[in-house]
Amino acid sequence: MIRNYLKTAWRNLVQNKTTSFISMAGLAVGICSFLLLATYLTNELRYDRFNTNAGRISRLTFSYKSADDKEVNTTALTPTAPVPVFKQQLADIEDGVRVVNYSNMRAAVVQFGDKLFKEKKMLVADASFFKIFTFKFLSGNPATALANSTSIVLTASTAEKYFGDEDAMGKILKVDQKNSMIVTGVIEDVPEYSQIKFDMMGSYAMMPRSLNLAWSSSNDYSYILLKPGANREAVAKQMTDYINKDRPASGGKMWFGLEPLTRVHLYSTAGKGLEPSGNIKYVYILGFVAIVLLVLACVNFLNLVTARSAERAKEIGVRKVMGAMRGQLFVQFIAEAGIITLFSLIAGVLLLSALLPVFSNFTGQQLSLQTWNPEWLILALVTLFVVVTLLAGTYPSLYLSAFKPIVTLKGGSSMQAGGNMLRKSLVVFQFVVSVFFIISTIIAGNQLRYIQSLNTGINRDQVLVLDLGGMGYNQIESFKGEIGQQTGVLGSTASYDSPVNVGGGYSINTAEGKNADFNLSVTAIPVEKSFTKTLGIKLIAGNDLDLGDEQQVMDTSADKRRYSFILNEAAVKGMGWKPEQAIGKKIGLNGRMGTIKAVAKDFNFASLHEEITPIVMFPEYDWFGKLLVKTSGKNTANTIAAIASKWHKFYPNSPFEYHFLDQEFDAMYKTDQRTGGILTAFTVVTILISCLGLFGLAVFSTRQRIKEIGIRKVLGAGVASIAGLISFDFIKLVLIAIVISSPLAWFAMNKWLQDFAFRVSIQWWVFVLAGGMAALIAFLTVGYQSIKAALSNPVKSLRSE
Amino acid sequence: MLSLQHISKYYQVGGNKNFVVNDISLDVDEGEFVSIMGPSGSGKSTLLNIIGMLDEPNDGYHYFVNQPVHQLKEKQRAALYKQYIGFVFQAYHLIDELTVYENIETPLIYQDVKGSERKAMVADMLDRFQIVGKKDLFPAQLSGGQQQLVGIARALIAKPKLLLADEPTGNLNSKQGEEIMELFRKLNKEDGVTIIQVTHSEKNAEYGSRIINLLDGRVESSRKF
Known part of the structure; x- marks a missing residue:
């Protein structure tokens, strides 16, 4: 039929x-x-689920609200102390690991023999990393791979990039010309569906800050492995109680949270993570x-x-x-x-x-x-x-x-x-x-x-972004001088971070005419005098930074050092001042004392998903990660070639890499x-x-x-x-x-x-x-x-x- | 074999009943060959459909092989129908997508006859109607007379006791019509199949052993030969 x-x-x-x-x-x-x-x-939905312990791993988040803040700030970045301290103090925690995005601000320059690459995906983590997370080792021992400060684990394709068919184990890589790292493990390439992606993984012990346990300066991502059956919420509460008992915050509040690993990718609201989230x-x-x-x-x-x-x-x-x-x-x-x-x-x-x-x-x-x-x-x-x-x-x-x-x-x-x-x-x-x-x-x-077309207050047009491989002030100045003479280069300026997506939590904790416990959370970015001019950021009051301001902060004796600040409208408003009133007021930014020299028109320094919040720009010379070069847009290829040739002259040991600011901006809305x-x-x-x-x-x-x-x-x-x-x-x-x-x-x-x-x-x-x-x-x-x-x-x- | 008593079929039009079949009583014995005649709209086809259980009367009693059809449930009626009745249409109504062979085979499928048995029965039928050579053709490839032959073969495959034919020669020329009628006569005489046909043609009606004339849903005259 x-x-x-x-x-x-x-x-x-x-x-x-x-x-x-x-x-x-x-x-x-x-x-x-x-x-x-x-x-x-x-x-x-399968993100991170390949980890055998996925159900027990959480990412630590840190929230704080100072007395003068309007909103709670939650971040996935944590200080160095919580993981080792809580691991010792709290019975429900089996293990923990701090992970740092080593190549966050600037790519690591890694050398093996005549091979020289910029590595944009280098992480460092505590030795427990490979015990907590599941990455398949092709050679090496997961338990001891990150035991020493000189240990480094490579993914298979990275190992191949440097060593070809040779065995990578025991080979020595030179990282940023100062650290000699010994390859202690090769793992399979990290799956695309992992929130922790890397090409090489160094040991947390190589970071100078690994030596002290601090409860401020949040720069690490912390992951906690709970014991089976432990209650996540309860552990988070214990952490919060601990920090509020031993380190009462001045007028503000702070607390810890634990995000289940498998929810981080899709649900996290804690801001920037290791990878852009879904x-x-x-x-x-x-x-x-x-x-x-x-x-x-x-x-x-x-x-x-x-x-x-x-x-x-x-x-x-x-x-x-x-x-x-x-x-x-x-x-x-x-x-x-x-x-x-x-x-x-x-x-x-x-x-x-x-x-x-x-x-x-x-x-x-x-x-x-x-x-x-x-x-x-x-x-x-x-x-x-x-x-x-x-x-x-x-x-x-x-x-x-x-x-x-x-x-x-x-x-x-x-x-x-x-x-x-x-x-x-x-x-x-x-x-x-x-x-x-x-x-x-x-x-x-x-x-x-x-x-795309919104005037964000920053002129992104034809701006090249170069990674500065840890150059000093004088070096930057002479490099800028050299490229400034190339046809097509209209100006250049160095800054700590890219201006379209500035991270960096600071607070203004002293201010003229405010109470002693005043505290306003702001974003802040070290820049140099040509910053606002090069990026077309408009000033609505006061004068732009000049050479004098730069030299003031170069003063070696700390108490003579004086800062000049540029605040945006939102910051001035947060202080309760009008732009004109603000000029000349004395403030302190995390201990940096100085005066407000200018007020900038609000510009978008973060995703357009967010409102414009207070930001402070100030000169400071140890922390420049990016060089922004404004070009005319005519014959760009020639201009780039000219800049590249100067770069190679200045930095024979560092590959020349660049991108456009526009690309960076677009990437945020991917x-x-x-x-x-x-x-x-x-x-x-x-x-x-x-x-x-x-x-x-x-x-x-x-x-x-x-x-x-x-x-x-x-x-x-x-x-x-x-x-x-x-x-x-x-x-x-x-x-x-x-x-x-x-x-x-x-x-x-x-x-x-x-x-x-x-x-x-x-x-x-x-x-x-x-x-x-x-x-x-x-x-x-x-x-x-x-x-x-x-x-x-x-x-x-x-x-x- | 079947008995209709006071059968009526009507449509409600406004407040009036519009009778298509009006209080007809009729008995048909096994082995009879009945021709139903009458002008357009006299209710011949409706009567045939009622006999064939394709249509239900509004009133009256209907007995078929001693079973009260008017009391049976749909399923029982279908079983009775499957076992005893074959239908032949004026427009042949072969399934266009099936070959001659498959068209003839279809009723057996619905009666759950086994594959090997089906094969034998269809082969028999093809033989008998001398259409073996056409068994793999589709209806569209046949002439009208040939299609009706297939239609009849299909109606007979399940060995029905009663063959109902609604103007079986209506779409055929006179020579083809004559052949079909001869076939009916032979089936009736030699195989003892009871036949009831609806026809417009006096000549074809005379093949039957009884002619019933309908007018406006009533029996006007009935004569036996």
């Missing part, structure tokens, strides 16, 4: 090539999209998109099958007359749906494996079929097969198998009322989704363009842009699938109305009026969809925009544009069918038998 069903199903498919192709293509695209997103989400919101959004796409494809399939019911009606009638029971017919149609699903699934998986590399590229994630656990993939495919077959096949099967043979065999219309409403609702549903996506894509695009891109791609898919559905309904409905059309033609209706009549029926559905969709999209996108402190407002024209697009697309889809129906010969349609 099954063979007979399959045979009929197969011949039906072959005979109706167009509709079969449309329904299979729609389903295949839907399945492929679903699997693409599922692969992406699987990757996001966002659980996007996981939900994309998960929702995946399911919606799959449902859309099924709905589409369902619509197309019922649309073809007129052709199947006779067959159903005959089968019933020959003794087929409803149940048998139901099974037959489900089997047909199953065959189409199977083909679509195969096509979808083929499409998936073809598109995964492209998608990986697009999303910046390493995605492949290997992202899946094989058993899970098979389970997912089988589930998908069953779910799609049932979802897409049940309704048509019930609908078709219920046909009354008498009605269908009399050759009359086989359409039974009732199904119509459902089909129309489904098309409305499809278009609600499409319009929703169109609106969302337009708004997301607007916001992303807005970020997640947003990625989501925007994904949204756009799937909007196209949604529209495509919805159009297939609408096309199906158009075919169905024109066939149903063929008699009406015939009569109208006999009565003298023209082609245009009939085509208009039919088209309008569908446009009506799209209009309904627009009305339903617009508020939903407005609500959702408003919510998304809340994440940006700097955002576009949602304009009414977005809805008009999206609606217009949907209506136009719908019209083009339906138009052909309408015109075809309008052109048909009434003699044919009115002949009854």
Whole structure:
């Protein structure tokens, strides 16, 4: 019996090539999209779970709020003391490790023989690192690999970069020209889905600060391994109690938190971590998109099958007359749906494996079929097969198998009322989704363009960023002098950090006219005199830093040293002053005493997701990580070549590397842009699938109305009026969809925009544009069918038998 | 073999009942060959459909091989139908996607006949109707007469006791029609199949052993030969 069903199903498919192709293509695209997103989400969700101890590891966060702060500051950076102290004091802690991003500010310069590389991913960690985290050792002993201050562990590809095929163990690498490190282990490359990524891992003992246990200066990432069964919250509370008891904060509050390792990537709100984190919101959004796409494809399939019911009606009638029971017919149609699903699934998986590399590229994630656990993939495919077959096949099967043979065999219309409403609702549903996506894509695009074009108060245009490999003041000055003479270089300035994403928590703890316990948390950045000029930061009061200010801080005797500060508007406001009042006021920034020399107009020194907070710029010369070179933008390649040749003259032992400030800025919105891109791609898919559905309904409905059309033609209706009549029926559905969709999209996108402190407002024209697009697309889809129906010969349609 | 008593079928139009079949009583014995005649709209096809259990009357009693059809549940009725009745249509109603062979085989599938047995039965039937050479063709590749032959073969494959034919020659030319009628006569005489046919043609009606004339849903006349 099954063979007979399959045979009929197969011949039906072959005979109706167009509709079969449309329904299979729609389903295949839907399945492929679903699997693409599922692969992406699987990757996001498997972050860090490869660690055997994943369930027991937490990342330590540190929160503080000084008396004059408006908000709590939470950071994932912690001081040196907590890990060793708590490990000793708290019974529930099994182990702990401090991890430092050694190459955070500037890449480590690593040398082996004549091989010289800048390493941007060098970490250092306590010896317990490889006991707590699970990284596979190819050689070396995890327990002792980081035991000495000279130990270094390399990943396989790093080892190959330096030593080729030779055994890396025991070889000596020179790091930053001062540390000789002995390779004590080689591990497999760190998986892309680890929040701790590195190419080389040194020992924490190499850091000078490892010698003292401090509770201030947060620069380490700390991970705690709890004993089995220990309560995370309780341990965090013990830590907080401990610090508040022994080190009462002056008027402020501080506390510790423990984030489960597996939640850090998607849920952490503790600011900058070792790696840029994902966002659980996007996981939900994309998960929702995946399911919606799959449902859309099924709905589409369902619509197309019922649309073809007129052709199947006779067959159903005959089968019933020959003794087929409803149940048998139901099974037959489900089997047909199953065959189409199977083909679509195969096509979808083929499409998936073809598109995964492209998608990986697009999303910046390493995605492949290997992202899946094989058993899970098979389970997912089988589930998908069953779910799609049932979802897409049940309704048509019930609908078709219920046909009354008498009605269908009399050759009359086989359409039974009732199904119509459902089909129309489904098309409305499809278009609600499409319009929703169109609106969302337009708004997301607007916001992303807005970020690009927003005047952030810093002129990022054509600014080159060079890593300064620990140069001194004089060296920097002469290098700047040299490159300043190159054509195309308009100016240059050194600073501690990149101006588009400044980290560094300081506080203003003394100030003229304020109480002794005054404390305002600020961001601060050591700069030099040309900083504001080179970056186009506007001053609204006071004068820019000059050579005198620089020389003042160079004074070797600490008590004669005087600082000149530039505060931004937000900082001045935080102090309770007007810009003009602030000039000349004496303040102290973590012990640096000096006066306010200028007030800068607010500029964005962090992600546009955040409001502009107080920032202080001050000259200080031991801490320059970056050199910013403003170029004219004309003949940039030549300019860069000229700078490079000067660099090699000054720093024969350090490779020349650069990037543009704009790139750095864009990188901060990678997640947003990625989501925007994904949204756009799937909007196209949604529209495509919805159009297939609408096309199906158009075919169905024109066939149903063929008699009406015939009569109208006999009565003298023209082609245009009939085509208009039919088209309008569908446009009506799209209009309904627009009305339903617009508020939903407005609500959702408003919510998304809340994440940006700097955002576009949602304009009414977005809805008009999206609606217009949907209506136009719908019209083009339906138009052909309408015109075809309008052109048909009434003699044919009115002949009854 | 079957007995209809006071069978009516009507449609409610506004407040009025619009009768298609109006209080018809009819008995058909095993081995009879009945022709039902009458003008368009006289209710012939509806009556045939009621006899064939494809349609349900609004009133009346319907007995088939001594079973009260009007009291049976859908499933029982279907079982009865499957076992005893074969249907032939004016428009042949073959399944376009199936070959001649498969079309003939289909009723057996629904009766859960085993594969090997099916093969033998279909081969027999193809032989008997001399269409072995056409067994792998699709309906669209056959002439009208050949299609109707397949239709009849299909109706007979499950060895029904009653063959119902709704204008079986309506779409055929006179020569093809004559052949079909000869076949019916032979089936009736030699195989003892009870046949009820609806026809417009006086000539075809005379192949039967009884002619019933319908007018406006009532039996106008009935004559036996």
